[in-house]
Amino acid sequence: xxxxxxxxxxxxxxxxxxxxxxxxxxxxxxxxxxxxxxxxxxxxxxxxxxxxxxxxxxxxxxxxxxxxxxxxxxxxxxxxxxxxxxxxxxxxxxxxxxxxxxxxxxxxxxxxxxxxxxxxxxxxxxxxxxxxxxxxxxxxxxxxxxxxxxxxxxxxxxxxxxxxxxxxxxxxxxxxxxxxxxxxxxxxxxxxxxxxxxxxxxxxxxxxxxxxxxxxxxxxxxxxxxxxxxxxxxxxxxxxxxxxxxxxxxxxxxxxxxxxxxxxxxxxxxxxxxxxxxxxxxxxxxxxxxxxxxxxxxxxxxxxxxxxxxxxxxxxxxxxxxxxxxxxxxxxxxxxxxxxxxxxxxxxxxxxxxxxxxxxxxxxxxxxxxxxxxxxxxxxxxxxxxxxxxxxxxxxxxxxxxxxxxxxxxxxxxxxxxxxxxxxxxxxxxxxxxxxxx
Amino acid sequence: xxxxxxxxxxxxxxxxxxxxxxxxxxxxxxxxxxxxxxxxxxxxxxxxxxxxxxxxxxxxxxxxxxxxxxxxxxxxxxxxxxxxxxxxxxxxxxxxxxxxxxxxxxxxxxxxxxxxxxxxxxxxxxxxxxxxxxxxxxxxxxxxxxxxxxxxxxxxxxxxxxxxxxxxxxxxxxxxxxxxxxxxxxxxxxxxx
Numbered sequence: 072x073x074x075x076x077x078x079x080x081x082x083x084x085x086x087x088x089x090x091x092x093x094x095x096x097x098x099x100x101x102x103x104x105x106x107x108x109x110x111x112x113x114x115x116x117x118x119x120x121x122x123x124x125x126x127x128x129x130x131x132x133x134x135x136x137x138x139x140x141x142x143x144x145x146x147x148x149x150x151x152x153x154x155x156x157x158x159x160x161x162x163x164x165x166x167x168x169x170x171x172x173x174x175x176x177x178x179x180x181x182x183x184x185x186x187x188x189x190x191x192x193x194x195x196x197x198x199x200x201x202x203x204x205x206x207x208x209x210x211x212x213x214x215x216x217x218x219x220x221x222x223x224x225x226x227x228x229x230x231x232x233x234x235x236x237x238x239x240x241x242x243x244x245x246x247x248x249x250x251x252x253x254x255x256x257x258x259x260x261x262x263x264x265x266x267x268x269x270x271x272x273x274x275x276x277x278x279x280x281x282x283x284x285x286x287x288x289x290x291x292x293x294x295x296x297x298x299x300x301x302x303x304x305x306x307x308x309x310x311x312x313x314x315x316x317x318x319x320x321x322x323x324x325x326x327x328x329x330x331x332x333x334x335x336x337x338x339x340x341x342x343x344x345x346x347x348x349x350x351x352x353x354x355x356x357x358x359x360x361x362x363x364x365x366x367x368x369x370x371x372x373x374x375x376x377x378x379x380x381x382x383x384x385x386x387x388x389x390x391x392x393x394x395x396x397x398x399x400x401x402x403x404x405x406x407x408x409x410x411x412x413x414x415x416x417x418x419x420x421x422x423x424x425x426x427x428x429x430x431x432x433x434x435x436x437x438x439x440x441x442x443x444x445x446x447x448x449x450x451x452x453x454x455x456x457x458x459x460x461x462x463x464x465x466x467x468x469x470x471x472x473x474x475x476x477x478x479x480x481x482x483x484x485x486x487x488x489x490x491x492x493x494x495x496x497x498x499x500x501x502x503x504x505x506x507x508x509x
Numbered sequence: 510x511x512x513x514x515x516x517x518x519x520x521x522x523x524x525x526x527x528x529x530x531x532x533x534x535x536x537x538x539x540x541x542x543x544x545x546x547x548x549x550x551x552x553x554x555x556x557x558x559x560x561x562x563x564x565x566x567x568x569x570x571x572x573x574x575x576x577x578x579x580x581x582x583x584x585x586x587x588x589x590x591x592x593x594x595x596x597x598x599x600x601x602x603x604x605x606x607x608x609x610x611x612x613x614x615x616x617x618x619x620x621x622x623x624x625x626x627x628x629x630x631x632x633x634x635x636x637x638x639x640x641x642x643x644x645x646x647x648x649x650x651x652x653x654x655x656x657x658x659x660x661x662x663x664x665x666x667x668x669x670x671x672x673x674x675x676x677x678x679x680x681x682x683x684x685x686x687x688x689x690x691x692x693x694x695x696x697x698x699x700x701x702x
Contacts, residue, residue, distance in 0.1 A: 166596060166597045166598070167587075167597050167637075169637065170637075195634070196634065196637060196640060209546065209550075209551045209554060211546075211548055211551050211555070216545050217545070217546045217547060217548055217550070217551060218541075218543045218544065218545055218546060219543060219544055219546050219550070219551075220542065220543040220544075221543075223542075224542035224543045224544075225542075227542045228538055228542065229538060274537065274538060274541075275543075277537060277541070278541035278542075278543055290557055292554075292557065296634070296637070296640045297633065297634040297640065298556065298633035298634060298640070298641070299634075300557060300633070348554065349551070349554050349555075351555075351557060353559075355559065355561070357557055357558070357559050357560060357629075358559070358560030358561060358622060358623055358626065359557075359560070359626060359629060359630070360621070360626050360629070360630040363560070363620065363621060363622055363623075363626060363684070364615060364617070364620040364621055364626070367684065369608075369613060370685060372609065373608030373609040373613075373683065374608075374683055374684065374685055375608075375680075375683050375684050375685070376684070376685055376686075376687055376688070376689075377684040377685065377686055377687065378686055378687050379687040379689060380687065381687075381689065383689065383690065418696075420696060420698070426701055427699075427700065427701055428698065428699050428700075428701065429696070429697065429698050429699075429701065430698075462694075462696070464696060467690075469690055470694040470695055470696050471694065472692035472694040473694065476692045476693075476694050477692055479692075480691040480692060481691065484611045484612070484613055485612070485613050485615075
């Protein structure tokens, strides 16, 4: 598809939204077009002074009134953006869709914030619709005074807001040693970022007066059909865990835990219990199924690593990325995201020769603690086959490893969590961008 | 756009600065909202069971035979005959000894370090289409049945809090606590391997 085609017909508007195959093809075309257009713009810049073949006409929108302002409405994206959607996994197809997941289109996310409707999902028994007027969060166990909080109670506290990413520990589990996914949505889309609003979890523990001498772990439990629960060390709860009721300027969406959830900055998404109903303080962890049989990492000699909470420093190039097509040789801006569950991103290096040489990319402000950070690096593609990848560093000094580095110290067998390996994309002479993990 | 770019070095410093001022001082609220309750008030929600010592296991009991009957009524559709894997979920039997091979088979028998985990999970989340609908006796019976299928208890076991807690699970010592960072990558810039 040429750039000219794209200008004339940006996207099929006749296609039925329910036609998945059609939609996928259309999305692929759009991915390509996105890059094609960018390439063309730069090419024009370089060739300034060249004769203009066509006069630009006054757009018809200048010559008519637009749609009226609805008296009351929840605004939606442009109809031309209707292809931008969360997607369930194409690779790991579950046999049911209650304990399943959907992924964020990272290649279509221009800033660091994921819109609420595109925020990735992972549920264990589907999405409950909970009436906030009836919802209660109870806290008990090793406390002086068990307590319950209504939503009104929680909202009466002064609120705090923080920007943080959330990543599922299973992000990338299909693509360790063999390319299985075609797009960055499928390889990295169990990752999103939002501004979270609520109160420190420590306030509820203080309210109940926890046993400061003996209390070591806290159980958080959801009001969903899986009553999903995890044990969290009390230090982390007291340090920066939040009881969250809003994200990105509105109350949580049902799929993100409405009316209230736990949010644990920098740790695997599974611990940020949604639809929070109960908090119990104890001196030991519980060793639930979700912290033994699941959410543990295979290690050499048949062992499993347990309570591996932190999402270590990681990055990925989102543009160009899998499924896109380069619009010929020329100047491109390589862009992507970097993040660390252990702190702040301090640098990102980019390679365009498959890892032989690396160059430091620019980071775009703001660079926040445990938050998505954008990086970019200008690059002139000479039309030869290329392999591009990014490597992030955080303020603990940790450098994002390759899969080979991880393979040396863990056992990559089966569906392994905590994949923060460097992720390469290959570019063919025809400009096809493909997943190049191997 | 370009002018928004700040060099990395600069940004590192600015980011750190921003961080220290942006973090809300978590000054404690002057008063607390919420209402006092008693442990009895939260009893209906208090379903967690601690794996190692079975703390929280309720009174009640069940047999393998009862468990098989309930399983064939309420679980077999998704989990298959004798828990060998069904239309919705893979095997819940076998896998013991597979962790030192490159095909680890994860089942309650092979993976759970403590048997009470099976009670906890089944009671809180199963059957998937009607969670929290089983009685404690039923959950004991189902636990007996699934553990028996895994060869971990005899056919005539009567499962209750004490018997369940005493079972020696094969993966009891299979876990190591998080010791990351475990990789030691460096920032090679030129002539990298």
